[in-house]
Amino acid sequence: AQSVTQLDSQVPVFEEAPVELRCNYSSSVSVYLFWYVQYPNQGLQLLLKYLSGSTLVKGINGFEAEFNKSQTSFHLRKPSVHISDTAEYFCAVSKPQGGSYIPTFGRGTSLIVHP
Amino acid sequence: DTEVTQTPKHLVMGMTNKKSLKCEQHMGHRAMYWYKQKAKKPPELMFVYSYEKLSINESVPSRFSPECPNSSLLNLHLHALQPEDSALYLCASSPRLAQTGELFFGEGSRLTVL
Numbered sequence: 001a002q003s004v005t006q007l008d009s010q011v012p013v014f015e016e017a018p019v020e021l022r023c024n025y026s027s028s029v030s031v032y033l034f035w036y037v038q039y040p041n042q043g044l045q046l047l048l049k050y051l052s053g054s055t056l057v058k059g060i061n062g063f064e065a066e067f068n069k070s071q072t073s074f075h076l077r078k079p080s081v082h083i084s085d086t087a088e089y090f091c092a093v094s095k096p097q098g099g100s101y102i103p104t105f106g107r108g109t110s111l112i113v114h115p
Numbered sequence: 116d117t118e119v120t121q122t123p124k125h126l127v128m129g130m131t132n133k134k135s136l137k138c139e140q141h142m143g144h145r146a147m148y149w150y151k152q153k154a155k156k157p158p159e160l161m162f163v164y165s166y167e168k169l170s171i172n173e174s175v176p177s178r179f180s181p182e183c184p185n186s187s188l189l190n191l192h193l194h195a196l197q198p199e200d201s202a203l204y205l206c207a208s209s210p211r212l213a214q215t216g217e218l219f220f221g222e223g224s225r226l227t228v229l
Contacts, residue, residue, distance in 0.1 A: 032215045032216055032217075034216070034217060036220075041223075041225070042222050042223070043119075043121075043205055043207075043220035043221050043222040043223045044158070044205070044207075044218070044220040045220070046217065046218075046219075049215070049217055051215055088155075090157055090158075092216070094215065094216025096213075099212075099213050100163075100165075100170070100171075100212045100213060101212070101213065101214055101215055101216035102160065102163065102171070102212075102216060103216040103218065105157035105158060106157065107156070107157055108155070108156070108157050110155070
């Protein structure tokens with residue numbers, strides 16, 4: 001079975017400070033990894049993804065994440081956050097299951113950026 | 116701008132009503148999904164269609180009835196719902212079911228059951 005753990009349910013941070021949102025997963029096979037962002041009353045939008053290749057992936061809005069296979073982690077980072085980054089962030093993992101790839105979502109981390 | 120369009124954005128219905136949620140995508144994707152999302156929770160998978168055929172049903176109650184009339188459209192028919200069914204219903208699509216699992220989401224339909 002695979003699972004996704006987002007260790008922090010809420011991360012408060014001041015504007016222009018750096019932030020890291022943590023995501024760990026468990027899987028016995030290779031996986032694909034994703035971070036989605038959800039602004040209030042909207043759907044989920046893909047921030048970035050790791051499929052293969054370089055373990056450091058860059059996404060939209062200045063976010064990046066690093067895939068660490070030995071630690072089974074895919075933490076999301078931004079060097080300087082804005083008020084507009086306040087949103088819910090979901091880590092997701094997918095692996096082949098009977099020929100299909102259906103992502104499993106973490107519980108989400110609420111990023112709250114204070115002025 | 117999302118390329119997955121959901122209508123209506125908001126829906127209020129009584130427990131005896133019949134209503135439908137609609138989803139449309141024109142990206143040529145052949146897999147389409149319905150998710151249910153409660154406040155401050157991750158999306159929960161309900162149904163998956165692949166090439167217009169129901170591929171996955173996550174033991175969803177029969178008061179929810181999905182339909183995929185063609186490769187661009189996905190409907191969710193609602194009948195005799197309960198107040199606990201109030202939630203944000205998200206539609207998503209992906210190029211193929213047998214690919215990476217990257218999903219393209221619509222903005223959701225906020226359902227309130229009175």
